[in-house]
Amino acid sequence: MALRPKHGLNLDIRDVQAASERIRPHIHHTPVVTSSRLDAESGARLFFKCENLQKAGAFKSRGACNAVYQLPPEVAARGVITHSSGNHGAALARAAQLRGIGATIVVPTNANPVKKAAIASYGALIVECEPTLEARESGVAKIVEETGAHLVPPYDDDRIIAGQGTAALEMVRDIKDGLDLLLVPVGGGGLLAGTSLVGADRGLAVFGAEPEGADDAYRSLATGIRVTEQVPKTVADGLRTTLGQRNFEIIQMLVSGILRVSDLETVAAMKRLWTRLKLVVEPSSAVTYAAITRYPEVFQGRRVGVVLSGGNIDPDDLPFNALS
Amino acid sequence: MALRPKHGLNLDIRDVQAASERIRPHIHHTPVVTSSRLDAESGARLFFKCENLQKAGAFKSRGACNAVYQLPPEVAARGVITHSSGNHGAALARAAQLRGIGATIVVPTNANPVKKAAIASYGALIVECEPTLEARESGVAKIVEETGAHLVPPYDDDRIIAGQGTAALEMVRDIKDGLDLLLVPVGGGGLLAGTSLVGADRGLAVFGAEPEGADDAYRSLATGIRVTEQVPKTVADGLRTTLGQRNFEIIQMLVSGILRVSDLETVAAMKRLWTRLKLVVEPSSAVTYAAITRYPEVFQGRRVGVVLSGGNIDPDDLPFNALS
Numbered sequence: 104m105a106l107r108p109k110h111g112l113n114l115d116i117r118d119v120q121a122a123s124e125r126i127r128p129h130i131h132h133t134p135v136v137t138s139s140r141l142d143a144e145s146g147a148r149l150f151f152k153c154e155n156l157q158k159a160g161a162f163k164s165r166g167a168c169n170a171v172y173q174l175p176p177e178v179a180a181r182g183v184i185t186h187s188s189g190n191h192g193a194a195l196a197r198a199a200q201l202r203g204i205g206a207t208i209v210v211p212t213n214a215n216p217v218k219k220a221a222i223a224s225y226g227a228l229i230v231e232c233e234p235t236l237e238a239r240e241s242g243v244a245k246i247v248e249e250t251g252a253h254l255v256p257p258y259d260d261d262r263i264i265a266g267q268g269t270a271a272l273e274m275v276r277d278i279k280d281g282l283d284l285l286l287v288p289v290g291g292g293g294l295l296a297g298t299s300l301v302g303a304d305r306g307l308a309v310f311g312a313e314p315e316g317a318d319d320a321y322r323s324l325a326t327g328i329r330v331t332e333q334v335p336k337t338v339a340d341g342l343r344t345t346l347g348q349r350n351f352e353i354i355q356m357l358v359s360g361i362l363r364v365s366d367l368e369t370v371a372a373m374k375r376l377w378t379r380l381k382l383v384v385e386p387s388s389a390v391t392y393a394a395i396t397r398y399p400e401v402f403q404g405r406r407v408g409v410v411l412s413g414g415n416i417d418p419d420d421l422p423f424n425a426l427s
Numbered sequence: 428m429a430l431r432p433k434h435g436l437n438l439d440i441r442d443v444q445a446a447s448e449r450i451r452p453h454i455h456h457t458p459v460v461t462s463s464r465l466d467a468e469s470g471a472r473l474f475f476k477c478e479n480l481q482k483a484g485a486f487k488s489r490g491a492c493n494a495v496y497q498l499p500p501e502v503a504a505r506g507v508i509t510h511s512s513g514n515h516g517a518a519l520a521r522a523a524q525l526r527g528i529g530a531t532i533v534v535p536t537n538a539n540p541v542k543k544a545a546i547a548s549y550g551a552l553i554v555e556c557e558p559t560l561e562a563r564e565s566g567v568a569k570i571v572e573e574t575g576a577h578l579v580p581p582y583d584d585d586r587i588i589a590g591q592g593t594a595a596l597e598m599v600r601d602i603k604d605g606l607d608l609l610l611v612p613v614g615g616g617g618l619l620a621g622t623s624l625v626g627a628d629r630g631l632a633v634f635g636a637e638p639e640g641a642d643d644a645y646r647s648l649a650t651g652i653r654v655t656e657q658v659p660k661t662v663a664d665g666l667r668t669t670l671g672q673r674n675f676e677i678i679q680m681l682v683s684g685i686l687r688v689s690d691l692e693t694v695a696a697m698k699r700l701w702t703r704l705k706l707v708v709e710p711s712s713a714v715t716y717a718a719i720t721r722y723p724e725v726f727q728g729r730r731v732g733v734v735l736s737g738g739n740i741d742p743d744d745l746p747f748n749a750l751s
Contacts, residue, residue: 155705217702374742378541381479381707381738414705418698421745 112353114261116304119268119297126168126266129201130158133270135277138379145395146403150282151376152274155384155414159221161341162270162412163194163257166293169266170255171198179204184252186210186232186239189218190341190413191257196227207252209242211235215340217417236332236345258291259347268297274408275305283405284308288390288412289320289361290342292350298410299357307408308359310401312394314338314366319345321361324354338366341387341413362401364393372396376411388412436677438585440628443592443621450492450590453525454482457594459601462703469719470727474606475700476598479708479738483545485665486594486736487518487581490617493590494579495522503528508576510534510556510563513542514665514737515581520551531576533566535559539664541741560656560669582615583671592621598732599629607729608632612714612736613644613685614666616674622734623681631732632683634725636718638662638690643669645685648678662690665711665737686725688717696720700735712736 133153141149154162171183182205185195192208199206206227210219211234222229232242247254256263271285285302289295289311302309313320314337319330329351335343346354364372366386373389376382388411395402395409457477465473478486495507506529509519516532523530530551534543535558546553556566571578580587595609609626613619613635626633637644638661643654653675659667670678688696690710697713700706712735719726719733 160705377707377740377742381484383701383705383707416701418701418745421742 112356113349114265114300114353116300118261118265119272119300122165122169122262122265123269123272125172126165126269129168129172129198130164131156132273133157135274136380136382140379141375141392144375146399147395148406149395150274150278150406150408151380152270152408152410153382154270155382155388155411159190159193159197159225160413160415161190161194162267162294162410163190164197165269166263166266167191167194167198167255170260170262171195171202173262174253178253181251181253182206183255184209184243184246185255185257186243187257188214188340188343189222190415192227193218193221193225195255196222196225199227200225205252207246207250209239209246211239215415215417218415221415256347257344258293259349261349263293264296264349264353265300266297267294268300270294270410271298271301271408274410275301275307278408281406282307282408284310285408286310286312286391286394287410288339288342288387289313289346290317290387291344292320292346292354294410294412295320295358296350296353299353303357309357310359310394311354311361312390313361313363314342314369314390315363316366317343318363320354321363323351324358324361327355339369339387339390341385342390362394362398364390364397368393368397382411383414383416384411385413385416388414436680437673438589438624438677440624442585442589443596443624446489446493446586446589447593447596449496450489450593453492453496453522454488455480456597457481459598460704460706464703465699465716468699470723471719472730473719474598474602474730474732475704476594476732476734477706478594479706479712479735483514483517483521483549484737484739485514485518486591486618486734487514488521489593490587490590491515491518491522491579494584494586495519495526497586498577502577505575505577506530507579508533508567508570509579509581510567511581512538512664512667513546514739516551517542517545517549519579520546520549523551524549529576531570531574533563533570535563539739539741542739545739580671581668582617583673585673587617588620588673588677589624590621591618592624594618594734595622595625595732598734599625599631602732605730606631606732608634609732610634610636610715610718611734612663612666612711613637613670614641614711615668616644616670616678618734618736619644619682620674620677623677627681633681634683634718635678635685636714637685637687638666638693638714639687640690641667642687644678645687647675648682648685651679663693663711663714665709666714686718686722688714688721692717692721706735707738707740708735709737709740712738
């Protein structure tokens with residue numbers, strides 16, 4: 104019998120390692136890039152894991168593939184379903200298409216049109232709903248009852264958490280001289296929880312970066328009581344969700360802290376990343392570099408692994424001018 | 428004695444090969460990326476050479492290093508000078524800084540501010556002038572007379588042409604299954620002329636892509652008379668220059684054709700490249716994909732090597748909304 108981890112959670116590094124093996128044929132092993140200019144600007148040594156270059160344009164392909172490829176054939180045959188503001192929906196649609204099964208995605212009406220178009224391009228059925236967690240969940244429940252489709256939640260799911268952790272796992276394996284800490288955005292908490300399993304295994308500090316206008320993770324961690332409702336107000340459209348229960352438990356135990364940033368800081372960070380790395384990253388990805396700039400005491404002199412979580416933006420609707 | 432090439436020009440593939448060896452320590456060997464979506468959209472097999480990820484953000488670092496690193500010490504000691512709307516200036520400033528010599532860059536008043544900031548960041552002296560070729564050249568001549576600085580022209584120079592050709596040389600070496608044709612933007616013609624030396628050596632067709640609002644290369648090739656003055660009107664700020672004399676001679680002999688595209692097509696292409704490749708490319712780089720879309724008869728069914736020439740944009744001044 105395998106030993107359970109000392110932190111007492113359901114998941115540990117072995118789940119992330121197994122996910123990494125399972126999804127290898129279906130995802131990109133994304134590159135890690137560096138910039139001497141950004142290092143000079145921040146006083147830290149920064150390693151950016153390019154999940155904006157991941158299949159379907161975001162790390163979400165990792166969790167989605169990990170879930171879809173472990174479904175028994177008879178479950179898979181009934182198709183999969185989820186609710187998503189965008190990237191998870193596209194990733195699940197893609198994973199289902201790869202395995203040759205159906206997918207239905209419940210999408211809030213305020214979702215990013217580029218992300219919605221991506222979902223459609225992978226052949227999934229799109230069902231629209233009001234932009235609240237309640238509407239999203241009840242929309243899914245209704246379709247599950249009708250069709251028997253299997254729910255793959257966007258973040259509050261062990262398979263998703265383990266899958267999202269594989270980005271950090273690749274990073275700590277690829278960066279030979281080691282890291283001091285890991286920094287990722289936090290929305291529903293799939294990426295942060297998965298990353299923290301890797302950090303715990305390697306003895307690295309792990310931080311989450313979060314928009315001030317959707318700071319439920321910050322408040323949940325501060326009070327010890329999970330915030331389950333908020334009216335998010337942030338340009339970071341991937342981070343408007345509230346923290347899942349499983350995610351909260353893992354984050355509470357393994358994460359060092361949540362660093363909040365303003366939308367102005369996020370947009371400035373996004374411009375720096377575009378200008379220096381020549382990479383298209385979405386606002387949700389830029390909260391990390393914003394946090395590095397805002398909290399120098401956490402990062403200066405450290406070797407920092409950062410996950411650039413996604414690159415799905417609508418070029419016609421960039422937040423640059425709106426805020427500057 | 429080395430044989431001169433059969434086409435009767437001063438330059439041939441050996442100059443490009445020598446440049447490639449000379450500049451190797453000072454530039455990036457940039458990656459080649461592909462996109463199954465863009466392939467499906469275009470009906471061609473596209474290979475994008477990422478010179479937007481090149482040092483100083485553009486292929487211009489190749490020619491600039493090739494020129495600077497073959498100067499005799501006593502010439503180099505007096506510093507280098509050029510006129511440039513941006514990328515060549517930044518590239519020359521960087522090359523001079525690397526070699527530890529001075530650089531003066533004469534910059535037209537309408538130059539892209541991001542490119543101007545890049546020049547300054549490499550420690551060069553910036554001198555502003557009116558945005559005409561005459562003003563640029565007379566500005567340079569005056570400073571050369573005063574300081575004895577060595578002129579490194581932006582494109583009408585054998586060292587520059589050979590250096591710019593190294594991007595295509597890397598590409599034909601790296602793409603093991605071969606290519607049918609090469610496609611690059613044309614402004615002053617350094618990149619196109621250098622690329623055509625590689626194409627001639629490998630027996631590949633070579634095309635240039637050019638904005639309709641700065642179509643001097645198209646008209647020069649059509650009439651056989653080099654256009655030396657134009658009032659350019661295009662979002663592609665790197666392509667507003669007119670073709671150099673040496674460049675014209677090489678292009679006339681070795682290039683299959685010049686494909687013109689509108690600014691609307693260029694901006695649409697830039698959005699596609701950003702959205703699908705997740706790479707920041709400047710408008711001057713997007714004329715190539717615009718040409719692929721507009722002239723399917725040239726590209727369909729072919730294996731096409733495309734140089735994404737640069738990624739220096741100002742996030743606050745994107746041309747998206749102006750044109751849509």
